[in-house]
Every structure is written in structure tokens, then in C-alpha cells.
Amino acid sequence: MNTFTFNRALYSKHAALTVGLALSAFYFFGAADQVVGQSESRTKDSVTSLNSDDDAKKGISLADIPEGITSFGGAIANNKLYVFGGHTGTAHSYYESGQNKTLFELDLAKPTQWNKVADGLGLQGLAMVSHGGKLYRLGGFHAHNKEGEKHDLRSVADFAVFDFKTKKWNALAPMPTGRSSFDAVVVGDMIYVIGGWKMNGTKGTEWIKSAISIDLSEEDPQWTELPEPPFQRRALSVGCQDNKIVAIGGMQQKGGPTKKVAIYDPATKKWSDGPSLPEGDNMEGFGSSCFLVGDRLVVSTYGGNVYRLSKSMSKWEKINTLESGRFFHRLLPLNDQNFVLVGGASMETGKFYELEVLSKD
Numbered sequence: 001m002n003t004f005t006f007n008r009a010l011y012s013k014h015a016a017l018t019v020g021l022a023l024s025a026f027y028f029f030g031a032a033d034q035v036v037g038q039s040e041s042r043t044k045d046s047v048t049s050l051n052s053d054d055d056a057k058k059g060i061s062l063a064d065i066p067e068g069i070t071s072f073g074g075a076i077a078n079n080k081l082y083v084f085g086g087h088t089g090t091a092h093s094y095y096e097s098g099q100n101k102t103l104f105e106l107d108l109a110k111p112t113q114w115n116k117v118a119d120g121l122g123l124q125g126l127a128m129v130s131h132g133g134k135l136y137r138l139g140g141f142h143a144h145n146k147e148g149e150k151h152d153l154r155s156v157a158d159f160a161v162f163d164f165k166t167k168k169w170n171a172l173a174p175m176p177t178g179r180s181s182f183d184a185v186v187v188g189d190m191i192y193v194i195g196g197w198k199m200n201g202t203k204g205t206e207w208i209k210s211a212i213s214i215d216l217s218e219e220d221p222q223w224t225e226l227p228e229p230p231f232q233r234r235a236l237s238v239g240c241q242d243n244k245i246v247a248i249g250g251m252q253q254k255g256g257p258t259k260k261v262a263i264y265d266p267a268t269k270k271w272s273d274g275p276s277l278p279e280g281d282n283m284e285g286f287g288s289s290c291f292l293v294g295d296r297l298v299v300s301t302y303g304g305n306v307y308r309l310s311k312s313m314s315k316w317e318k319i320n321t322l323e324s325g326r327f328f329h330r331l332l333p334l335n336d337q338n339f340v341l342v343g344g345a346s347m348e349t350g351k352f353y354e355l356e357v358l359s360k361d
Contacts, residue, residue, distance in 0.1 A: 060334070062111045063111055065342060067088050068343070068352065069085075071086055073086075073126045076130060080107050081332065081342070082104065084128055085124050085137075085140055086343065087099065094153060096143045099122030099123060101122040102116055117167060118168065123156070125141050125196075129185070135161065136159070139196070142154055152202060154200060155179055157179065160172060173221060179208055180199060182208070183238035185245060187245065189216045193213070195233050196234050210225050210226075211226040212224065212226060213226055230262065231262060232253045233253075235328075236249055236250025237299060241309055247263075248277070248288055250285060251286060259277035259280075261274035261275055277299070278307070278318075279305055283302050283303070284303050285301070291332055293336065296311070296360055297309040298331060298360050299331070300326060300329070300341055308360055319358075319360060327346075328344050329341055329342060337361065338359055340356065341355065342355055
């Protein structure tokens, strides 16, 4: 518990300045890695980590993730779970060889072993989504420096689709600007991208004001700007419910982390305030993950709280409290009832290898 208090104080000390803001996020991951060090023990066997609902437990057992990773892309396509990118490196340091370059696959019909599908550019702070049986990756940042060198971190504008036949990423229309530490969601044929910043290596960082979308049903899809969000945040999570886009928490350009929620209605093209996350301090909104499970949006927070959005979208309903909360992880639906938490880290226990399966009810 002392380690947790120390790092919260470290975060507060640096959060006031933009440069300090970037460093504080790095220190969070570094501190988590440092707690684990070389002494972490874990089984390599398939594990089951479920909530108390016996019916939800039945028959669900998923293999551990091959590497401890944070700030990565995750998606499910064709009944297979995929992860790509993310930070695998050492504490307080970001460098090229510390970024995952491998697309890993877990067959959910036989989820006993992860398989390596292909390699690509090392990225973190990216998003990955699925649509029509295809995988799409968006943005992120690449470390151009080697271990021990001064950070040279640059956000990319990449938008690519994975070809399962050739095992290669094929470039599509790039986003209008490099973007990392954002999130994306698919609604119908549309991908919506919200939040983030552009890291420019040694030239500083720009917070991004715009939100964008692209229509995958078009023959030659191109990016379109949405009405400007009434906020600038990164390290947020973005999901949907009732065909509306929900942007949860994140780090503000001014004011530090927040639990605030904003909702965008594509039908009216308007933003409105949603219900803030109900418990804990503002760190609850930092590095969360959310996804639509059945007809309800579910979010997993830094403090280990798991909520679903009410049907009226006016309040959050608590459905679980985890023994150890995760941040910079991925929450993905297994079916209309169950979902899985993948990767991420805890300030108290370090990076997670176990996949945690829960029920939304």
C-alpha cells in the first residue's frame, strides 16, 4: 500500500504541466513494472478467473496472455480474440524493443493457447476494432529511440486492415493527423475515433481537439470530422449504447484525470453530458476500458469497479468489484452476457497475464 501512495503523490506533483502530464502517465506504467520486477510468479497453464455467478463460470477457461502488456489494441473477430501492440518494456522507459510488434490470436472455440499470427510496427496507445470479420488498427505511437536513449516518441496516423490470407497489414486512408492515447468504437458500419494527442518526438505534444469517423460501407472510405467535442482528453475509453457514442473519463489537458462522461448522438450530431462514474476519486476515469455487452455498455475502472450503463443511459449500475483493478487494459465481449478483461496493469500488483471473465448481470 505504501507503493500505491507514493506513486499517487508522484503523479500529483507532475500533473500540472503538460510535459509532466506525459511523464506521469509513463511513471504509472513504470511503477507497476517495478513492483513486479523479476520476482513475479505465474502459472503458464490455462486459468479460469471468474466472478461469483456459477452459471457464468460454466465452460469458460482462457489461456494467459503471452506477454504482460499495457496500452494495446484488442478485438474479437471470427470467434477469435486478438491483441496487438502495447508496452512490454521496463519501468520508466519507452523504447523500440519495448513495444509489442506481434499480432497474437486466441481461438475462443479452443482457448488453451495463444498463437503468433504476424508481426508489424511496434506501437502503443493505439486502437483496434473489428467489423465484418476484419481487423482494423488505428494510430498509436512508435518509439524511435533505443533503450537508454532519450525518448523520441511519435504518434502515427496509420489506419490499416489485416489480411488473414497474406498475414499482412494493408494501409487504408490515414487519419487526418497522428493520434495516440485515444479510443475507437464501431457502430453499424462507422468507426468513431475520439480523444488523444499527437506526440511529435523532441518537438513536444499537441492535444487533439477533433473527433472523426469513417464509413466502412463506402467503396473508398475517407475520414470525416464530427462536431468538435466539448472536451480535450486522452487515456479515455469509448463505447456505445443505443447507437450513441459514450466517451468515459480520461486525462484532461487541464485539470488532471476526470470521471466525466460525454455522449455523442450521430442522429442529431450533438454532444451532451452523460452520468459521471459514481465512485472513487478522479483516477477512476484514467485508463478505463468499456464495450457493449449485449445491449448494455460495461466499463472496468482503475479502482476495480465494474459498472453497466442503465437502459436510460442516466446512471451507472455497479455489477462487480474486482480484488485488483486494472487500467490500460481491454474489456471485450465473449457473448451477450459475458466479457473478458485482457492485459493492463495494477499499481499494486503490476502487469496482468490472467484473463478475467465476468458477467454483466
